[in-house]
Amino acid sequence: MIRTAKLASLPLAFTGRRIAGASKRALGRPADEVDREIQRRTAEHMAEVLGELKGCAAKLGQILGIYELALPADLAQPYRVALSRLQDSAPPMLPGTVHAVLAETFGPDWRGRFREFDDRRAAAATIGQVHRAVWHDGRAVAVKVMYPGARAAIDSDLRQLRGLSWLAPVFAPHADGSAVMDEFAECVRAELDFAAEARNQRRFAEVYADDPDFRVPRVVTQRGDVIVSEWLDGIPLSRVIASGAQAERDRVGMLAIRFFWSSAPRSGLLYGDPHPGNFRVLPDGRLGVVDFGACSPWPPPQFPALVHDLADALMNGGPAELDAFARRHGFLDGQRGLDSAALAAKLLPFTEILRAETFRVDIDWLRERTRDAMSPKLSNAYRQLGAPAYLMPFHRALVTLFGLVAQLGTTGPMRAEILRWSPEFRAVMERHGSQTGQPTDLAAVRLRRADRPPRSLSPQGS
Structure with missing residues (x-):
């Protein structure tokens, strides 16, 4: 009841701030100054209240983090601070609570399974925490323990959050709050199934065994609400993002792209959570990958044709082909129209990744794409589109990947990496080359004609 009351306080407090703000504007305070104060206090209040939600807070922070990019840089700061607090807000379980979960899972003699067990939390997971230990055979292991009562708490939190879908526009004006919350609920609930997560991880460990890059x-074992797996020593990607040399940032960003695009062809599963907290740079240079709760069987039967037809319409067709694609694949119903020429113009920057031999994705590029997609103008062609429900896991994962790559400021041969794993894209690009008889890197040609350095040909790292 206390948590419910705190959630209910959010819209009331927001309304109060809006009323107070109107009075301040009436008394002569600049409107921009008043609006910034409302945004700052709302963001801080959201972090404080949502941070008390057991498993929802960190995941909500991850999902909403991308929408912060829709805001101008000077307005984004209070949201960035609040989201950072939100993602790091999970309170640690006391040792006695952790021991109780392990005793319930493995029996009262659970300590006999470990040579050592560190009671200090090594890391926070979305719905639990990770402890470092030594298994009885001498292997260093990570012990992921779910918060007791997490399922009931999350069900309660999700019911309340569905009633707060207006919060999404606080981070991203004119966002579809209900759709954001539905996707958030599905994402969190999937991570409650530790048996499924262990199966996913075993599958990935099998297909990436002895891989030179990953x-x-x-x-080691999974029972109930505990997963024990091998420990990975490495540098968190947050540290690479904060202080890594650009050559290393490029290398790691390209490895993340490779893992994402190779995951479904190699494992039959989409790796659905490629955010920085799930990667480590290992001492031998490989990229270590953890957390397999948000994986989906992939691809659905309709997906390969959708990828081919969209890329073909953009690279080899025109507005008419794009309109036909949207209707064929369920992005439009029979009643809605589409300004396909405007949509093609909005999608052009994404096609440059396929046109350019080398490309750079950074925060400025991603912010521009995000703000363009979320523009509230009625003329925004994105607003004319729906989306098939089966695409949601891929969309969420791809957006998260773009966020990671942009934070690293990655420059590299992205086109080659995507074509390596997608026969649909390869077929489209082969047709593009045969039809145009021109170099694929048209973006660089256009920029050279404009007599300015080509963004896509920035110096590449290792």
């Missing part, structure tokens, strides 16, 4: 820790 390491997925093997699952």
Whole structure:
């Protein structure tokens, strides 16, 4: 009841701030100054209240983090601070609580399974926490323990959050709050199934065993609300983002792209949560990958044709082909029209990744794409589109990947990496080359004609 009351306080407080703000504007305070104060206090209040939600806070912070990019840089700061607090807000379980979960899972002699067990939390997971330990056979292991009562608490939190879908526009004006909350609920609930997560991780560990670029820790055992897997020593990507040399940032960003695009062809599963907290740079240079709760069987039967037809319409067709694509694949119903020429113009920057031999994705590029997509103008062609429900896991994962790559400021041969794993894109680009008889890197040609340095040909790292 206390948590419910605190959630209910959010819209009341927001309304109060709006009323007070109107009075301040009437007394002569600049409107921009008043609006900024409302945004700052709302963001801080959201972090304080939502931070008390057991498993929802960190995941909500991850999902909403991308929408912060829709705001101008000077307005985004209070939201960035609040989201950072939100993602790091999970309170640690006391040792006695952790021991109780392990005793319930493995029996009262649970300590006999470990040579050592560190009671200090090594990391916070979305719905629990991770402890470092040594298994009885001498292996260093990570022990992921779910918060007791997490399922009931999350069900309660999600019911309340569905009633707060207006919060999404606080981070992203004119966002579809209901759709954001529905996707958030599905994402969190999937991570409650530790048995499914362990199966996913075993599958990835099998197909990436002895891979020169990646390491997925093997699952040692999974019972109930505990997963024990091999420990990974490495540098968190947050540290690479904050202080890594650009050559290393480029290398790691390209590895993240490779893992994402290779995951479904190699494992039959989409890796659905490629955010920085789930990667480590290992001492041997490989990229370590953890957290397999948000994986989906992939691709659905309709997906390969959708990818081919969209890329073909953009690269080899025109507005008419794009309109036909949207209707064929369920982005439009029979009643709605589409300004397909305007939509093609909005999608052009994404096609430059396929046109350019080398490309750079950074925060400025992603912010421009995000703000363009979320523009509240009625003329915004994105607003004319729906989306098939089966695309939601891919959309969420791709947006998260773009956020990671942009934070690293990655420059590299992205086109080659995507074509390596997608026969649909390869077929489209082969047709593009045969039809145009021109170099694929048209973006660089246009920029050279404009006598300015080509963004896509920034110096590449290792």
